Amino acid sequence: MSRVLPWLLVMPATLVILIxxxxxLLDTVSVTFIQQEGVFAGYQEFFDRRFNRVVLWRTVRxxxxxxxxxxxxxxxTAYFIARAPRSWRGxxxxxxxxxxxxxxxxxxxxxxxxxxxxxxxxxxxMWLGLTGEPLSMLYTEGAIIVGLAYLFSPLxxxxxxxxxxxxxxxxxxxxxxxxxxxxxxxxxxxxPLAMPGVIVxxxxxxxxxxxxxxxxxxxxxxxxTVLSTLMxxxxxxxxxxxxxxxxxxxxxxxTITVVLTMSRVARRLNPAAA
Amino acid sequence: MMRISMVSxxxxxxxxxxxxAWAQDNGTLVISTWGFNGDxxxxxxxxxxxxxxxxxxxxxxxxxxxxxxxxxxxxxxxxDLIYLADAFTQQAIDDGLFAAIDRSQIPNIEQIYPIxxxxxxxxxxxxxxxxxxxxxxxxxxxxxxxxxWGDLWxxxxxxxxxxxxxxxxxxxLIVIAAADQAGVDAFEDPDAAFASLAELAPNLLTTYxxxxxxxxxxxxxxxxxxxxxxxAFGRIQDAVPTAVWAELDEGAFANLNAINVxxxxxxxxxxxxxINWHLDADVQQTMAEVGVDAPVxxxxxxxxxxxxxxxxxxAVIDSLRTPDYAQLNAVRDDxxxxxxxxxxx
Numbered sequence: 001m002s003r004v005l006p007w008l009l010v011m012p013a014t015l016v017i018l019i020x021x022x023x024x025l026l027d028t029v030s031v032t033f034i035q036q037e038g039v040f041a042g043y044q045e046f047f048d049r050r051f052n053r054v055v056l057w058r059t060v061r062x063x064x065x066x067x068x069x070x071x072x073x074x075x076x077t078a079y080f081i082a083r084a085p086r087s088w089r090g091x092x093x094x095x096x097x098x099x100x101x102x103x104x105x106x107x108x109x110x111x112x113x114x115x116x117x118x119x120x121x122x123x124x125x126m127w128l129g130l131t132g133e134p135l136s137m138l139y140t141e142g143a144i145i146v147g148l149a150y151l152f153s154p155l156x157x158x159x160x161x162x163x164x165x166x167x168x169x170x171x172x173x174x175x176x177x178x179x180x181x182x183x184x185x186x187x188x189x190x191x192p193l194a195m196p197g198v199i200v201x202x203x204x205x206x207x208x209x210x211x212x213x214x215x216x217x218x219x220x221x222x223x224x225t226v227l228s229t230l231m232x233x234x235x236x237x238x239x240x241x242x243x244x245x246x247x248x249x250x251x252x253x254x255t256i257t258v259v260l261t262m263s264r265v266a267r268r269l270n271p272a273a274a
Numbered sequence: 275m276m277r278i279s280m281v282s283x284x285x286x287x288x289x290x291x292x293x294x295a296w297a298q299d300n301g302t303l304v305i306s307t308w309g310f311n312g313d314x315x316x317x318x319x320x321x322x323x324x325x326x327x328x329x330x331x332x333x334x335x336x337x338x339x340x341x342x343x344x345x346x347x348x349x350x351x352x353x354d355l356i357y358l359a360d361a362f363t364q365q366a367i368d369d370g371l372f373a374a375i376d377r378s379q380i381p382n383i384e385q386i387y388p389i390x391x392x393x394x395x396x397x398x399x400x401x402x403x404x405x406x407x408x409x410x411x412x413x414x415x416x417x418x419x420x421x422x423w424g425d426l427w428x429x430x431x432x433x434x435x436x437x438x439x440x441x442x443x444x445x446x447l448i449v450i451a452a453a454d455q456a457g458v459d460a461f462e463d464p465d466a467a468f469a470s471l472a473e474l475a476p477n478l479l480t481t482y483x484x485x486x487x488x489x490x491x492x493x494x495x496x497x498x499x500x501x502x503x504x505x506a507f508g509r510i511q512d513a514v515p516t517a518v519w520a521e522l523d524e525g526a527f528a529n530l531n532a533i534n535v536x537x538x539x540x541x542x543x544x545x546x547x548x549i550n551w552h553l554d555a556d557v558q559q560t561m562a563e564v565g566v567d568a569p570v571x572x573x574x575x576x577x578x579x580x581x582x583x584x585x586x587x588x589a590v591i592d593s594l595r596t597p598d599y600a601q602l603n604a605v606r607d608d609x610x611x612x613x614x615x616x617x618x619x
Contacts, residue, residue, distance in 0.1 A: 051611070051615060116494055116495075117496050118494065136479070139479055223480055223481055236339055236340065236343060239342075239343055
């Protein structure tokens with residue numbers, strides 16, 4: 001009885017995942033390979049079009065840049081929070097994850113107000129006399145990157161705070177007392193020890209940016225197509241579900257590849273971490 | 275999808291339980307249409323028909339693409355009638371989704387503008403309303419009035435112009451306007467048409483997918499000019515009082531929303547009766563007066579104030595250009611690829 005019970009308890013959740021996740025996923029993947037013209041015909045067609053290659057590269061590029069920005073902004077912020085007095089830490093964490101508490105649509109609209117032709121930045125620049133004509137910032141790749149970096153940086157901060165808090169202060173003190181400069185201490189001691197947090201954060205930010213739909217639609221407009229908006233168009237406008245599934249599979253492959261590469265890099269930087 | 279079946283089941287249950295109350299029970303008629311103005315349509319179009327014919331009307335609402343997609347996936351499903359804009363009607367025809375209509379069962383067709391009688395051929399349904407696809411612009415943004423499609427190419431609008439995406443109802447029509455600029459026929463010489471469009475591409479702020487997006491772009495001052503369907507004009511003018519509808523030398527394009535019967539329908543007689551009902555002069559008059567749709571019935575008489583907001587009157591109708599949607603749909607894939615190369619990147 002005691003051997004069967006755990007299985008019985010796990011069964012409902014397993015069945016739900018199997019029926020609602022695994023089977024539909026298999027269906028999505030298999031349909032892209034079962035084509036009259038050949039197993040890889042769908043993929044051949046996707047990559048034959050220059051437009052699709054441009055969209056794929058744009059999506060990967062945006063996700064990588066956003067991840068880099070999130071690390072650059074998130075690391076110092078998380079370090080500051082981790083070193084802050086305990087009583088302050090909770091408030092600082094809440095403040096940094098505050099963007100996550102509002103809807104993506106609201107946040108993107110905020111950026112429309114900021115980046116728009118009559119938006120805050122343009123009004124300030126024109127008031128300062130730095131530009132005569134409003135700059136075109138909205139509906140560009142830059143607008144997508146700004147919106148996504150704002151959206152996903154909190155995830156990076158959250159994953160780093162925990163790791164940085166657990167770095168033993170005496171390790172850092174030992175490094176300094178043994179004559180390492182603060183810079184060297186950072187690169188040789190703190191960063192490698194924080195690597196698990198960086199990797200978790202980078203995976204979350206990358207996959208989030210790579211698959212996001214609302215922000216590219218609202219801030220990039222229709223001309224800055226990314227894979228998720230292309231997939232939506234294939235499925236809901238062109239009614240080409242096989243092409244949409246093909247894009248879904250390509251997105252999965254890219255995500256898995258990037259995640260594996262990241263953990264390999266992490267292992268090289270800190271063999272104990274991965 | 276679910277909603278319809280649930281509603282149908284509920285309707286059926288009610289019908290069975292109150293058998294005697296429904297002396298003349300003709301079951302349900304499922305109509306796929308836009309959700310816009312649903313309450314007005316219910317009051318003036320559906321309810322009177324339901325009463326007269328002893329039928330329960332069930333609405334499947336959504337935009338063109340969503341509804342057509344639902345109908346396709348289920349091979350028509352339980353939908354009897356579907357309202358679609360021209361380009362989507364053509365796609366449904368090419369997919370073989372529609373039944374051939376019997377014009378003898380729709381006598382009111384004789385009363386509507388010839389342009390609306392058979393926009394997709396005699397076999398398919400008539401248009402119940404007519405709209406225009408032309409240019410809306412902010413008259414405060416330029417000293418020279420816009421009088422031609424070619425004015426979209428003016429340098430003064432650089433960075434402040436948007437056009438609809440190729441996959442929208444009227445998306446392909448800009449290619450025809452571009453071909454006019456190049457002095458060629460878009461179907462015979464797409465290279466030249468898209469080369470002309472490529473000259474416009476650097477000036478575009480973005481492309482839009484829904485008229486609500488366009489209203490926002492105007493309201494936020496992001497754009498000052500755009501090709502658009504006239505039903506969006508009122509809302510744009512609310513946001514930008516200096517916005518005007520351009521009178522174009524080459525003429526605006528006609529937008530004809532058609533009603534068709536699904537091949538899978540088992541309510542053929544009622545479906546025809548409903549089309550006839552929507553084309554009735556009194557119904558069309560009411561629709562125009564309460565602000566739902568422009569009339570196509572020539573016997574509708576509107577006062578000047580009501581007429582001003584609609585595409586109305588023989589002279590206006592005669593000035594419209596009617597694109598060949600069968601031809602447009604045939605080149606859709608090719609044009610979409612070209613568009614992606616020229617506009618989308």
